[in-house]
Amino acid sequence: MKLAIMGAGAVGASVAELASTYGHEVTAIADSNSAAIDPDGLDTDAVLTSKRTSGAVGNDDPDDVLDGTYDVLVEATPTTLGDAEPGYSHTVGALERDRHVVLANKGPVAERYDEVRTRERNSDGRVLFDAAVGGAIPVLTTINDIGRSNVTAVRGVLNGTANFILSRMAAESLDYEHVLAEAQDLGVAEADPTFDVDGTDAALKCVILANVLFDGGYTLSDASTTGIRNIPGTALQLAAEDGRTIRLVGEVVDDEICVEPRLVPETGTLAVSGTQNIVQLHTEHAGRLNISGRGAGGHETATAVLGDISRLG
Amino acid sequence: MKLAIMGAGAVGASVAELASTYGHEVTAIADSNSAAIDPDGLDTDAVLTSKRTSGAVGNDDPDDVLDGTYDVLVEATPTTLGDAEPGYSHTVGALERDRHVVLANKGPVAERYDEVRTRERNSDGRVLFDAAVGGAIPVLTTINDIGRSNVTAVRGVLNGTANFILSRMAAESLDYEHVLAEAQDLGVAEADPTFDVDGTDAALKCVILANVLFDGGYTLSDASTTGIRNIPGTALQLAAEDGRTIRLVGEVVDDEICVEPRLVPETGTLAVSGTQNIVQLHTEHAGRLNISGRGAGGHETATAVLGDISRLG
Structure with missing residues (x-):
């Protein structure tokens, strides 16, 4: 073509x-x-x-x-x-x-x-x-494959930059500002990281998913969005003492679109590390399907x- | 239809x-x-x-x-x-x-x-x-979506029964025979578990993948297959001391089809638990794509x- x-x-x-x-x-x-x-x-x-x-x-x-x-x-x-x-x-x-x-x-x-x-x-x-x-990650294609009416909810870690920052904060007991600077040096975060760290990018992806699943009607203003800027390093350390960690989780459940930092089990499916993304499709008859891989990059x-x-x- | x-x-x-x-x-x-x-x-x-x-x-x-x-x-x-x-x-x-x-x-x-x-x-x-x-898990559909020529290798945990047994052996420090009996009681293993525990089922899946990726020519006799019957409970305990565990891993790499128990990181992508399956597609330009979910069940x-x-x- x-x-x-x-x-x-x-x-x-x-x-x-x-x-x-x-x-x-x-x-x-x-x-x-x-x-x-x-x-x-x-x-x-x-x-x-x-x-x-x-x-x-x-x-x-x-x-x-x-x-x-x-x-x-x-x-x-x-x-x-x-x-x-x-x-x-x-x-x-x-x-x-x-x-x-x-x-x-x-x-x-x-x-x-x-x-x-x-x-x-x-x-x-x-x-x-x-x-x-x-x-x-072929999210929409997979939804199409299994039939969008069979997908009851979508949940996932949809922004690699935010996930990299949270992973590093947890692994190295470092503060947000420190890790952000490091991510910018590595080219993982942009000079203006707003879209990524404020959850906007993940929310846009969730809005698109909602539009596909429910045949339109959604824009960014329908998403409840909280970013990761205000998470103190100590929160990740406290979570770790309890076998958990924090991830910026986006979800589309029923009519609601929500992106926010959440506690997840440290060894759980959602706790992907570094710049990895993961999408979980909850299905009507086949349980949960998880797809993970590189969510960004040229x-x-x-x-x-x-x-x-x-x-x- | x-x-x-x-x-x-x-x-x-x-x-x-x-x-x-x-x-x-x-x-x-x-x-x-x-x-x-x-x-x-x-x-x-x-x-x-x-x-x-x-x-x-x-x-x-x-x-x-x-x-x-x-x-x-x-x-x-x-x-x-x-x-x-x-x-x-x-x-x-x-x-x-x-x-x-x-x-x-x-x-x-x-x-x-x-x-x-x-x-x-x-x-x-x-x-x-x-x-x-x-x-x-829509493995073949995903391979078709990303283009089979872009898939350089496939690796995965492709048998839920064997994985359930290995997960339980590791979690409870129990022997193979004990966990097998438990799995049979739960209906996770069949009365004759040969296909699952000897790796035959996983090998058949790998053979099908090889046929799809390389346009035919493979049968079960082309697979090198080792099951999990002879893994002592102590092997899983030793692995755990080192932050690792054992999974029955199948792979199709180059011209080789191999199914065998392997040491994998305990928190790694391949260490799915219970009856979960996972497939990793190694791609030419997009890194590794992981798909996990329920591999069996009516x-x-x-x-x-x-x-x-x-x-x-």
Whole structure:
């Protein structure tokens, strides 16, 4: 398939890098200021090198991407709240042209799910977004496989940065601020870690899950969200004395979406360590299904994007 | 879809019980001696009650099932080695009539995979068998989702009975024979536990995985299989002193299929407890994906069968 990639950060660049090994061709890559467009297929190595060295992916106009030659628009611009722009307009633009959209961006399906689905119904294109929920963990695909009506609840650790910080705080008896600085040095936390440590990222993923399970109607404002900033190191030590630890747990149960730090057994399923994520699907007839793996990372998320693209093929 | 169910044990009965909630109709149920057949749909409650009270599912001839009215043959007779009969003939019989087959029975795809695939190519019917590998864990579907060429190795704990025994031996410092008797009392182990404790069941699952990953060519004789009968309780205690425990681990790596007891970290991903199963998929670009859940049980396996049926719909 021919791919147009919006966003040239870690995920967009990784999709470009891996596309050919999955049998696809990249006909456009754009960041917010520049674009490289070639209906016959780009030399992705050259484009990514240009981005690294000059800061621009090419000399074309990003506004020309949507009208170009492509089967699938890969939306990998940063997630934004509220109007979810520019991801939402990119999504709608591709659907209006009867093209498929694969989202790594959480915004359009967390904040404007119902609109996206309405636009999709009026298009020959489809919208898939497994990468937006679990990185490399195929959460939505698995829900689809077992049948969404058989899933009674979802619970999980959905943010690798917060989990890394809590794991380190527990293992080394260190304070939040100290571990955050370390995580930033390692590139595990961003310079502005707000989305991760305040629980927003995990909440967006839960909102998307709720939209999928209950056919829409949810936005971030429906989630009750508490982050990890105010957890003292002593809380983790006290928990450990009792064989427990603290994890930032997100859940979708009945009509409620909640993300908050919770005590969990130290050796329990939810106590994944480091940047791992885990999703538990509670099912009607088959107990609890646990899926864990790398929830973020350029290559990991790109793999999920390419998985969605294969399903469109 | 209309289902003909071969085998009226825990899995067959559970498929019959749940079929209507998944929107399907059961037109035949057979065990080795009797059958109930009705092209307009059976009263499955009545059939299962008859099986429980009289030992026979009905007054029809099991040999008439294959020629009946059905879209999917559910093969849930006991797994046999070597010629994999009668499961293999049931599978081929349905394919010759251009019907789909969903296997809970491991035999046909472990022992005669290449023949099954050849027969499938000459049929309008397809053969799916996710239930044969991981019970409620959607292993094959997940491999399909992430692309089988992206899976570099599979490792896992694939037998709930053996895992229950090892978990109990470690937790209670008990001997194998003692825990086995307890497991039999609880119905976790069968009267003849050979398949489970000798590693045969786990090895069959690994053989199926190898056939799927490498496009056939494997049978049980290609697996190196060691069971858990000879593990002394002291071995688990020694392991625990070192923060480790013993699990019956199956793996498919390169061309090798191996099932054997291994030392694993007590808090590690593979150290699932009780009757839980876990499968680790090592991927090319996305690290390791872990899926755990109930690997066996009538309802659990039936859910996987019904999942496969949905994919055929």
